[in-house]
Amino acid sequence: MTRTKTFQDLFKRYRRPGDFVISLLSLFFALFLLISLPTQTEWVPRQPFYAQPSFWPRVAVYAMAIFSALHLVGAMVSERIHGRGEEVLYWLRSIEFAAWFIAYVLLVPKLGYLPSTLIFTNLLAFRLGYRRWVWFAAATVFSVAVVIIFKGFLQVKIPAGDLYSLLPAGDFRLFAMIWL
Secondary structure: OOOOOOHHHHOOOEEOOOHHHHHHHHHHHHHHHHHHHHHHOOOOOOOOHHHOOOHHHHHHHHHHHHHHHHHHHHHHHOEEOOOHHHHHHHHHHHHHHHHHHHHHHHHHHHHOHHHHHHHHHHHHHHHOOOOOHHHHHHHHHHHHHHHHHHHHHOOOOOOOOHHHHHOOOOHHHHHHHHHO
16 A cells, blocks of 8 residues: 555546536526626726726626636546435435425414414424424424514514414404514
């Protein structure tokens, strides 16, 4: 077994799983930003070049486009290590949790903060594989604690849910709309 490496061995690049996909997405995003630059920034008359409001955003976006293109070229010419499909599927799995959060945000105005948080935490506990009642109790306690902290202590203004309008008029309905 030899431990010495040549100069070329030190700089040999292998295409890791997902390199091509990430470099392609990065280049597309950089090109989108490049196309959007004229509408998002401006050049002010009689200002020095380096003091223009558009100068540093342009430097950053051009650098991103150049380095993304270099990354893409590097990914295309490098030896491929298999497993890209599994890597991409692994990334896509994270989108599921973004969908859970979007569903939660859409439920809050309909059901109210406390009921939505209770449903969300318990469904997520179930989704993550926690099936014993202890975990559902912990998720429920966590939900109540979150509502108390955010609505009670931090005074975060979250609109009352449409569900609360179905409660009978009176003190409990007012309490639910303000604190739950």
